[in-house]
Amino acid sequence: MPATAPASPPATEGTAAYGQPKAMHHRLPEGVYVPTLSFFTEADEIDTTTLERHLIRLIHAGVTGIVVHGSNGEVAHLTREERSAITRCAADTIHQEGGHDVKMPLIAGCGAQSTRETLQLCRDAAKSGASHALMLPPSYYGGLLDDDKIVQYFYDVADESPLPLLVYNFPGAAAGRDLSSDAVVRIAQHPNVVGVKLTCGNTGKLARVVEDVPEGFFVAGGSADFILQGQVVGAHGTISGLANIAPRACVRIMELFRLGRLQEARRLQAIVAKGDWVAIKTGFVGVKAAMGHFEQYGGEPRKPCVRPSDEELKRIADGLTDLYRLETSLVAVQ
Numbered sequence: 486m487p488a489t490a491p492a493s494p495p496a497t498e499g500t501a502a503y504g505q506p507k508a509m510h511h512r513l514p515e516g517v518y519v520p521t522l523s524f525f526t527e528a529d530e531i532d533t534t535t536l537e538r539h540l541i542r543l544i545h546a547g548v549t550g551i552v553v554h555g556s557n558g559e560v561a562h563l564t565r566e567e568r569s570a571i572t573r574c575a576a577d578t579i580h581q582e583g584g585h586d587v588k589m590p591l592i593a594g595c596g597a598q599s600t601r602e603t604l605q606l607c608r609d610a611a612k613s614g615a616s617h618a619l620m621l622p623p624s625y626y627g628g629l630l631d632d633d634k635i636v637q638y639f640y641d642v643a644d645e646s647p648l649p650l651l652v653y654n655f656p657g658a659a660a661g662r663d664l665s666s667d668a669v670v671r672i673a674q675h676p677n678v679v680g681v682k683l684t685c686g687n688t689g690k691l692a693r694v695v696e697d698v699p700e701g702f703f704v705a706g707g708s709a710d711f712i713l714q715g716q717v718v719g720a721h722g723t724i725s726g727l728a729n730i731a732p733r734a735c736v737r738i739m740e741l742f743r744l745g746r747l748q749e750a751r752r753l754q755a756i757v758a759k760g761d762w763v764a765i766k767t768g769f770v771g772v773k774a775a776m777g778h779f780e781q782y783g784g785e786p787r788k789p790c791v792r793p794s795d796e797e798l799k800r801i802a803d804g805l806t807d808l809y810r811l812e813t814s815l816v817a818v819q
Contacts, residue, residue, distance in 0.1 A: 507701030516549025576614025
């Protein structure tokens with residue numbers, strides 16, 4: 486029988502599996518996760534050759550996991566079949582680069598507006614090699630969906646999904662829907678919900694969630710401009726689009742924090758935050774254009790989105806120059 490979402494986090498005693506520590510084999514390790522870009526050929530077909538090249542670069546930079554089908558990956562521009570092909574490419578690349586023993590997580594965005602379609606996408610992702618599913622709350626009929634209904638949506642999907650789930654709180658991609666810490670903690674009680682990505686940028690919310698979720702629940706900020714702040718209040722990692730451009734810099738901030746070298750971590754965080762402000766203002770098209778400028782691959786976004794003008798690209802490149810110098814210096818010491 487499908488589980489009914491509890492009104493509040495249940496007590497430990499007499500509650501079956503709800504609120505209990507998450508299964509070890511579903512837990513996500515701490516670290517930097519990269520919501521990868523999608524790439525397209527001149528004929529506007531998905532370009533798995535460039536995707537593979539990009540993923541190899543990220544894996545060798547020391548990231549902990551890969552995310553496909555997020556906002557940076559142009560998920561809204563992809564068909565169901567293209568989603569599956571991209572997931573398979575990512576799974577194959579992780580396997581080939583790391584060997585049989587590598588357990589690098591591959592998280593696939595699977596949110597949709599109905600419970601039925603969301604479950605279909607979760608099943609597709611599982612068949613294509615994903616290890617976890619990332620879900621935005623439904624928003625098209627947001628005025629009809631109070632927190633109780635949103636929590637129940639996650640429970641209904643979690644009951645049947647072949648993949649463990651992460652909550653994706655990104656008001657900008659969910660018609661302004663901003664899940665409260667109370668709602669996230671309620672959703673976290675389900676044993677098949679194992680993490681949250683908080684792109685809302687609210688570090689107070691992040692601190693509350695870290696404190697109140699079950700053991701083994703992964704809490705990540707969703708932007709590179711508060712990696713260090715998240716670490717200070719107990720975050721387990723970051724899922725940051727800027728890591729497409731500067732994966733080593735993002736990884737290094739977390740390393741310096743764990744080593745207790747806070748002054749160095751603050752210096753790097755300032756450079757990363759300035760770079761991320763450029764990415765925040767220009768969106769995925771700015772990130773993709775910056776990849777083309779600095780790494781000589783990236784390509785066009787799908788229409789109706791368009792590549793930045795030459796003047797805009799110059800501003801993007803100038804705004805990211807310090808960050809790219811930092812990233813290059815970290816490549817040199819490895």
